[in-house]
Amino acid sequence: MSEQKNPTFGALPAEIADRLKRDPAGLVAAVVQQFDTLEVLMVGWMDEEALHRTLTSGRVTFWSRSRQEYWRKGDTSGHVQWVKSVALDCDGDALLVQVDQIGAACHTGTRTCFDGRELPAVVGSAAATA
DSSP, X not given: OEEOOOTTSOOOOHHHHTTOOOOTTSOEEEEEEETTTOOEEEEEEEOHHHHHHHHHHSBOEXXXXXXXXXXXXXXXXXXXXXXXXXXXXXXXXXXXXXXXXXXXXSTTSSSSTTTTOOOOOXXXXXXXXX
């Protein structure tokens, strides 16, 4: 399901829309997490319509910044994300979408978009500051 923006699809309730802090393109980052293992699967982008579709359909819908269209995870790959919960962070500029991921979350075919992409970093510790 990919399609152009259609502001008549459905209205996000005002009490939710008013809390969103959007970027200049009208988007909010959506961190997608496996609901039972808490594994971070991917990050996508949502506008009000994508969020409305996600909240009302039980499936995750994103706005593709590169293709400039909506896409529902799994429509072409079969790797569906079933919504378990959606939370808005304290600043209103990010969403946490907990899902039951069927198959790979990443377009490369890996379980998560973060597999094997760890960057070298100094590991901190609270004990080091004592």
